[in-house]
Amino acid sequence: MKNRKTREAIVSAADTLFYERGFEATSFADIAAAVEISRGNFYYHFKTKDEILSAVIAKRIEDRRAMLAKWGEALAPRDRILRFIEILITNQSKIMTFGCPVGTLATELSKLAHPAQPDANQIFSVFRDWLRLQFEELGCGGRSDDLAMHLLMRSQGIATLAAAYKDEAFIRREAADMTGWLQSQLDPSKASPRPSH
Template identity: 35%
Template sequence: MTDSEKVRSPRAKAGGKRRLLTAAAARVLHEQGVERTTIADIARAAGVPAGNVYYYFKTKDELVEAALAEHAGHLRELTDELDRLPDPRDRLKGLVGAWVSRRDTAARYGCPTGTLAAELDKRDDGGLDLAAGQVVRLLLDWVAGQYRELGDADPEGRALTLVGAYQGMSLLSNALRDPQIMAREGARLIRELDGGPGMT
């Protein structure tokens, strides 16, 4: 190990713990919700002593923010991967396929960002709910870009319809604990994207 590696090692370890806590926060907050989740729950899920959490995050709200950033990062990874496909229609179908592939999780806990946004909206702080909305906006903007590339006359409206369909099927799948709702609705969305009713 070189001297420079020795110097970087504690920083790398700190970054690793922060990363573990961020990933755990995203998962636990999705599964339990903000109000039911404690900092100790997140520390336990990350395998980090509860006292160490405060070195990285001073409050639970900071952990919620980190969880939202984690969701945004996952979304960017997915859209970056889909952007490698040459056809925007295939990208949109790939997005729907990714939603459907997570149907069991959606049936149990709902959409990670959607459920968090709905819960945060009921709080009076007026900040984290807007941060959740920004993650949804990233998705809407990417979807609108695909419809724009397809030459659709109303790409923003199409994006709202598609993302709204996803939120609706996630909500119903969760409320009825039925992952097949996601599978059936996802298949319908793909048929529409393939040129069925409503596709220009």
């Protein structure tokens, strides 16, 4: 039990550090210091930084699947998609400081030509597949995957610009615009006019 808790603490600390500092800039020593364990104890659980990266990616996938499953139990498909959009507002402070945890890791690993980059992309796929299913449930048929990708693309673009400009009003405005876009896809007759920028 203690070993499992230590391992989980290491992965959790690495997850935070990879997000806030970046994968390449985070060392074994940084993670060990965050967990307050000796290097020897650290190496008992992980021999390489790539092993930790794999565990972090697996944790992020598991955490997001759990979050989406929870929404699925409590909300209708349209409200689930709205909850996805609201992530931008809920996490706006962190997004403005560090960017999107999914996008920043995938981008960094791509720049490094790291072999784990396709694994990091799986986190995007979790959202893409889930969004597609919501649109399918809403009767969007063959457009469902395109709509899912559009929403994913917009949320990533907003997160990138929010981190660049540190503009909370921009995040809120774009989240509202995405909500209007969603309505226009589901019922064009009730779509709100797009705000002028």
